[in-house]
Amino acid sequence: xxxxxxxxxxxxxxxELAPLRDRFVLDEACEHAAGxxxxxxxxxxxxxxxxHVPDRVADVVRRQWGELRxxxxxxxxxxxxxxxxxxxxxxxxxxxxxxxxxxDSTSVNVFKALVAAVRMAGEDRTEILVDxxxxxxxxxxxxxxxxLTGRTLCKVTPAEVPAAxxxxxxxxxxxxxxxxxxxLHDLPALTAAVHAAGALAVWDLCHSAGALEVGLDEHGVDxxxxxxxxxxxxxxxxxxxxxxxxxxQPRFDSPLPGWNSHTDPFGMSPSYxxxxxxxxxxxxxxxxxxxxxxxxxxxxxxxVRVGAVRAKSLALTDFFLRCVRAYTEPGRVESVTxxxxxxxGSQVALRCPDAGEVMRRLIARGVVGxxxxxxVLRFGFTPLYVxxxxxxxxxxxxSEELA
Numbered sequence: 269x270x271x272x273x274x275x276x277x278x279x280x281x282x283x284e285l286a287p288l289r290d291r292f293v294l295d296e297a298c299e300h301a302a303g304x305x306x307x308x309x310x311x312x313x314x315x316x317x318x319x320h321v322p323d324r325v326a327d328v329v330r331r332q333w334g335e336l337r338x339x340x341x342x343x344x345x346x347x348x349x350x351x352x353x354x355x356x357x358x359x360x361x362x363x364x365x366x367x368x369x370x371x372d373s374t375s376v377n378v379f380k381a382l383v384a385a386v387r388m389a390g391e392d393r394t395e396i397l398v399d400x401x402x403x404x405x406x407x408x409x410x411x412x413x414x415x416l417t418g419r420t421l422c423k424v425t426p427a428e429v430p431a432a433x434x435x436x437x438x439x440x441x442x443x444x445x446x447x448x449x450x451x452l453h454d455l456p457a458l459t460a461a462v463h464a465a466g467a468l469a470v471w472d473l474c475h476s477a478g479a480l481e482v483g484l485d486e487h488g489v490d491x492x493x494x495x496x497x498x499x500x501x502x503x504x505x506x507x508x509x510x511x512x513x514x515x516x517q518p519r520f521d522s523p524l525p526g527w528n529s530h531t532d533p534f535g536m537s538p539s540y541x542x543x544x545x546x547x548x549x550x551x552x553x554x555x556x557x558x559x560x561x562x563x564x565x566x567x568x569x570x571x572v573r574v575g576a577v578r579a580k581s582l583a584l585t586d587f588f589l590r591c592v593r594a595y596t597e598p599g600r601v602e603s604v605t606x607x608x609x610x611x612x613g614s615q616v617a618l619r620c621p622d623a624g625e626v627m628r629r630l631i632a633r634g635v636v637g638x639x640x641x642x643x644v645l646r647f648g649f650t651p652l653y654v655x656x657x658x659x660x661x662x663x664x665x666x667s668e669e670l671a
Contacts, residue, residue, distance in 0.1 A: 270660075270664075272590070272591050272594060272660050272663075273657070273660050273661075275587075275656075275660075276587070276655075276656040276657045276659065276660040277656075277657060279583065279587065279656040280655050280656045280657055283580065283655075283656070284576055285572070285576060285577065285580055285651055285652060286655070288568060288572070288652045288653065289652070289653045289655065290319075291318055291319055291320070291568045291652075291653075292316045292317065292318055292319060292501075292568070292652070292653045293316060293317040293318075293319050294306075294308060294316060294653060295307070295308060295634065305634065306634040306635075306636065307634060307635045307636065307658045307661060307662045307665075308636050308653075308654070309635065309636060309637045309647040309648055309649065309654065309658075309662060310636045310637055310638050310646075310647075310648055311498065311499060311501075311648045311649075311650030311653075311654070312475060312479075312498055312499070312614065312615050312646065312648025312650075313498065313638055313648065314497055314498070314504060315478075315497060315498055315499060315500065315501030315502070315503075315565075315650060316501060316650070316653055317501070317503070318501055318564070318565045318567070318568050320564065320567065321503070321561055321564045321565050324560070324561070324564035325557065325560070325561050325564065328344075328556070328557060328560045328561075329557070332344040332346075333556075346554070346556050346560075349370070349554055349556065349559050349560065349563065350369045350370045350371045350547070350550055350554055350559070351366075351368075351369055351370075351545075351546065351547060352563070353370045353509075353559060353562060353563045353566070354367075354368030354369045354370045354509055354546065355368065356563070356566045356569075357370070357477070357496070357500070357509055357566070359574075360477055360478055360482075360500070360569060360574060361473060361477050361482040361483075361484050361492070361494070361511070362481060362482045362483035362484050362485055362486055362574075363484045363485050363511060364485055364514070366514065366545055366546060367484075367485075367511055367512060367513060367514055367517075367546050368509050368510065368511045368512075368546060369509065369510055369512075369546040369547060369549040369550055370496070370507050370508070370509045370554075370559060370562070371507050371508070371509075371510075371528075371549075371550055371551065371554050371555070371559070372507060372508060372510075372551060373495075373507070373508050374405070374472070374474060374493055374494065374495045374508040375405045375409055376508070376524070376551070377493040377508050377509070377510040377549075378405070378406055378409045378410075378441070378470075378472065378493050379409050379412070379413060379523065379524070380510060380522050380523060380524055380549060380551075381470045381491040381492070381493055381510060381512075382396070382409065382410060382413045382439060382441055382470055383413050383416065383417060383522075383523040384491065384512075384520050384521055384522055384523065385438065385439035385468040385470050385490060385491055386413065386417045386419060386438045386439050387417070387521045387523075388468060388516065388519050388520070388521070389438035389439060389466075389467060389468055390438075392436075393419075393436060393437060393438030393439075393466075393467065394418075394419055394420060394436045394438065395419060395420045395421075395422055395434070395436045395437050395438060396410060396413065396414050396417075396419050396420070396421050396422070396437075396438055396439050396440075396441070397422050397423075397424055397429060397432055397433070397437060397439070397440040397441070397467075398410040398421060398422070398423055398424075398440075398441045398442075399423075399424070399425070399426055399441060399442045399443050400423040400424055400425050401425055401426075401443075401446055401448075402441070402442075402443050402472070403443065403447050403472070403474070406441060406443065406472055407423070410441050416523075419438060426442055426443075426453045426454075426458060429442070429458055429461060429462070430458070430461040433461060433462065433464075433465035433467065434465065435465070435466065437462075437465050437466075437467040438467055438468070439467055439468045439469075439470055440458075440462045440467055440468070440469055440470065441470045441472070442455075442458060442469070442470070442471055442472065443471075443472045443474075443475070444471055444472065444473050444475065444476040444482065444613075445474075445475035445476045445479075445480075445613035445614075445615075446475075446613075447474070447475055447640075448604075448617060448640050448644055448646075449604045449605055449606075449617045449644075450475075450585075450605040450606075450612060450613040450614070450615040450616060450617050450646075451605070451606050451611055451612070451613070452476070452480070452606070452610070452611050452612055452613045454610075455471060455482065455483070455487055455489070456483070456486075456487045459471075459487050459488060459489055460487075460488075463488065468490040468491065469489055469490050469491070470490065470491045470492065470493070471484075471489055471491075471492040471493075472492075472493055472494065473492055473493065473494035474493075474494050474495045474498060475498065475499075475613055475614075475615070476494075476613060476614075477494045477496075477498075477499060477500060478498065478499030478500045478501075478569075478577070479499045479577065479578070479581055479613060479614035479650070479651070480574070480577070480578045480581060480613065480614060481574050481575060481578055484511055484513075485513075488513070489511070489513065490513050490516055491510070491511060491512055491513070491516070492510075492511040493508060493509065493510055493511070494508060494509055495508050496508060496509065496562050496565075498648075499614070499650055500562070500565065500566065501565045501568065501650075501652075502558075502561065502562035502565050502566075503558060503561045503562065503565065505558060506558050506559075506561065506562045506565075507554070507555055507558055507559050507562060510546070510549040511546075512546050512548075512549055517544070517545050517546060517548070518544075520542075520548055520549070521542075522542070522548055522549060522551075524551045525540045525542065525551075526550065526551035526552045527552070528550040528551060528552055528553065528554070529542060529543050529547060529548045529549065529550040529551060530542070530543060531543045531544065568652060572652070576651075577651045577652070578651075580651035581613075581614040581649055581651045582609050582612065583656075584614075584649040584651065584654060584656065584659055585605070585612060585614065585615070585616050585649055587656055587659050587660070588616050588647065588649070588659045588662070588663055589603060589605075589607075589616060591659065591660050591663030591664070592616075592618070592663045592666065592667070594663075595663055595664055595666075595667035596663075596666070596667045596670055597667075597670070597671065600620065600670045601618040601619065601620045601645070601670060602618065602619045602620070603616065603617070603618055603619075604617045604618070604619050604644065605617050605618075614648065614649050614650070614651070615646055615647060615648045615649065616646075616647045616649070617640075617644050617645065617646050617647075618644070618645045618647075619643050619644055619645075620643060620645065620670070621643055623639055623642075623643045623644055623645045624639045624641075626645060626666075626669050626670065627639040627645055629669045630645075630665065630666060630669055633665055633669070635662045635665050635666065645666075647662070
């Protein structure tokens with residue numbers, strides 16, 4: 269056994285989060301072509317299935333829907349699920365209760381948050397800044413929001429934001445972690461800079477919630493959105509969430525005022541009156557099946573410290589980079605993920621000319637990461653279920669395919 273494999277065993281033996289692995293459906297029993305158990309390093313795209321979720325979903329379908337039917341809106345708590353589940357996500361992103369509502373997709377919530385931010389900023393604020401390196405949808409939504417509100421859109425990198433801010437800036441839309449490279453942007457400093465200019469900060473937390481400490485309340489973030497199917501393991505297409513800072517809630521003017529966010533939803537009034545609190549971020553009837561699957565999935569977080577998750581995330585990515593360097597011919601791949609911990613999310617991105625073909629071969633051998641055009645291999649490290657032994661083995665198999 270190699271020195272690094274022995275080191276992996278020691279790290280796993282000392283890992284306080286190791287028992288959580290048993291709460292997930294993973295590939296220990298699944299043999300691949302090379303005769304090795306699968307290694308899942310794509311939780312930054314779709315989290316693994318918590319083992320107890322199928323039975324919980326079966327109860328929702330068979331009993332709550334099948335037997336109680338419409339009574340479940342009250343008796344099974346369907347109606348209050350968006351706020352209840354939001355309160356469960358809140359501590360994972362550093363927020364107090366009553367500020368997060370779950371529902372709709374990330375894209376829809378980005379639209380709600382950005383347009384509402386512009387409206388709250390005032391008519392004299394004529395410009396929106398958006399992260400030029402953002403996930404494409406955020407850019408598309410920002411362009412649409414600018415057109416609809418009559419604002420000018422300016423695309424800048426996160427590093428350029430402080431210099432680009434002016435008295436005309438209404439809102440700034442930023443990603444906490446870059447989806448390609450895994451670079452972690454400085455949320456406290458950038459939020460402070462946005463506020464110093466009199467603008468509002470909107471953060472996309474898709475690649476950070478459940479992987480690292482966010483501190484929404486601590487750092488005074490105005491609005492934030494995020495998906496739940498990555499590090500929160502809510503399942504494919506699970507509903508996203510919207511954070512509205514408590515002080516802003518009375519002024520939050522959603523561009524999608526649906527009946528679910530009405531202060532008296534069953535009054536069927538022809539005129540709209542928004543509900544109090546974060547509930548005014550609701551729109552239409554909640555997606556109950558996927559929402560309650562998410563609620564069940566969040567049980568794996570009971571008793572888990574986000575600080576411990578972050579510490580293991582950094583240890584895993586450090587160890588993977590160390591193994592890649594030890595096993596791989598110098599110059600064959602280039603890491604585009606920052607070395608400094610304060611600039612790194614929970615993934616490692618490696619650049620090589622034949623990345624697409626390399627990833628295809630890795631997946632065939634049971635190492636599941638993903639490929640981002642044109643030349644990036646992405647490996648996501650979910651601390652709740654990825655082990656150091658898997659990390660070492662993945663790097664060794666990667667080196668064999670690169671050779």
